[in-house]
Amino acid sequence: MISVVIPTFNAAPTLVHTLASLVPAVVEGVVQEAIVADGGSTDETCAIADAAGTHLVVAPRGRGTQLNAGAAIARGDWLLFLHADTVLEPGWIAEAQSFMERVQSGRRLGAAAYFRFALDDDGFMPRLMERLVALRCLLFALPYGDQGLLISRVLYDRLGGFCKLPLMEDVDLVRRLKRRELVRLNSRAVTSAQRYQREGYLARGFRNLGLILLYYLRVPSRVLTRLYG
Numbered sequence: 001m002i003s004v005v006i007p008t009f010n011a012a013p014t015l016v017h018t019l020a021s022l023v024p025a026v027v028e029g030v031v032q033e034a035i036v037a038d039g040g041s042t043d044e045t046c047a048i049a050d051a052a053g054t055h056l057v058v059a060p061r062g063r064g065t066q067l068n069a070g071a072a073i074a075r076g077d078w079l080l081f082l083h084a085d086t087v088l089e090p091g092w093i094a095e096a097q098s099f100m101e102r103v104q105s106g107r108r109l110g111a112a113a114y115f116r117f118a119l120d121d122d123g124f125m126p127r128l129m130e131r132l133v134a135l136r137c138l139l140f141a142l143p144y145g146d147q148g149l150l151i152s153r154v155l156y157d158r159l160g161g162f163c164k165l166p167l168m169e170d171v172d173l174v175r176r177l178k179r180r181e182l183v184r185l186n187s188r189a190v191t192s193a194q195r196y197q198r199e200g201y202l203a204r205g206f207r208n209l210g211l212i213l214l215y216y217l218r219v220p221s222r223v224l225t226r227l228y229g
Contacts (some may be wrong), residue, residue: 006019079153083146111182116184
């Protein structure tokens, strides 16, 4: 039913946990396949993907290009785009099934769904970042890729897939959806806090805010990628 597409680049430290979180959905028959779209990793990423039984596709580095390459070989009627450092919490399966059934039965119009953002760290600053992300999604209907995106193949094709961007490919796609075509699920997508811990929560938060502002000002994606680090 669902094809999970995971873009990777030297993601060995986190990919194991991401794939492990999908195992219950595979057992229940909800996830049909996992596709790792690799951008030329030099660590053990590809070996981990192979050992886990995923479909491995190698594409030119850049999330938009990699995600499109993964989606191109996907067999599922639904696509779940997931970052390689994000783990879906138990409970997401039933909620995703309910959402897909409502769309397929016509009880709600075609839409894509995303998960609640969470960080795998304790303390005040991680919780503050989570609340700020929730506020951004509420006010602007603008989830990022680290919140996952569950979308039907029909809607994905209608949108034309991802643009070939090394960064902000998630924002670009979501902006092509109408607000009513975007649904927040209550289950959490728990993302690695390593970047925040390494750079500092405030510094990383302001950097992310600056990047989105520069994106709206049409600064070239190659410049944004350098700034992102």
